[in-house]
Amino acid sequence: MHKHFKIYKPYGYLSQFVNNGQKQHRKKLLGELGDFPEGIMSIGRLDEKSEGLLLLTTDGKTSDLINSSKVDKEYYAQVDGDISETAIKQLQDGVEIGLHGKKYITKPCTVFKLDTPPNLPERRKKLRDDRHGPTSWVSLTLNEGKFRQVRKMTSAVGFPTLRLVRVRVGTIFLDDLQPGDSLKVLDIESVLNVP
Secondary structure, X not given: OOOEEEEEEOOOEOOOOOOOOHHHOOOEOHHHHOOOOOOXXXXXXXXXXXXXXXXXXXXXXXHHHHHOOOOOEEEEEEEEOOOOHHHHHHHHHOOEXXXXXXXXXXXXXXXXXXXXXXXXXXOOOOOOOXXXXXXXXXXXXXXOOOOOHHHXXXXXXXXXXXXXXXXXXXXXXXXXXXOOOEEEEOOHHHHXXXX
8 A cells, every 4th residue: 555745845855765876975865854664755856945845655656647737836935026016927927947958938827926924934044134135925836847947937037036835736735844744645646636
């Protein structure tokens, strides 16, 4: 019987359980955050500087389904500056980013500015504060997941990402998990509401 978990991946961790090379030798891995079953893998990835909801599974088919474009992923991004309506509209419509040395136009997505900063745990590594200029928070919901896509998108419209937190995958939410916490998910397919 396959096992599934949700975890709050903290800032500074790789989204994997095994080091894949010399450069990763001293990096922090997900296995340090709990006692997970044999054969567990992360579903998708969050880069080392990103944090938030990461799903884990022992089932490759479930991983493929969740990584597909059928399942939305929502992120909260704290960006440098007070993001404009023009920039939000550009993000919604799709922007050009670089991807493996080629130009790529992102698919249309749902983007809006948050009225107040989200209630998230403090990040261990401090961000710059408002003395260095204003910041704002946006919600971005995508159904694609290209390499560092959200960061590249906000930079493309002139508002680089300072902090990036995934808060939802399908209908699974980060909820009140704290960095490093994990929780078993009993029936991941029905929770995702994917046919």
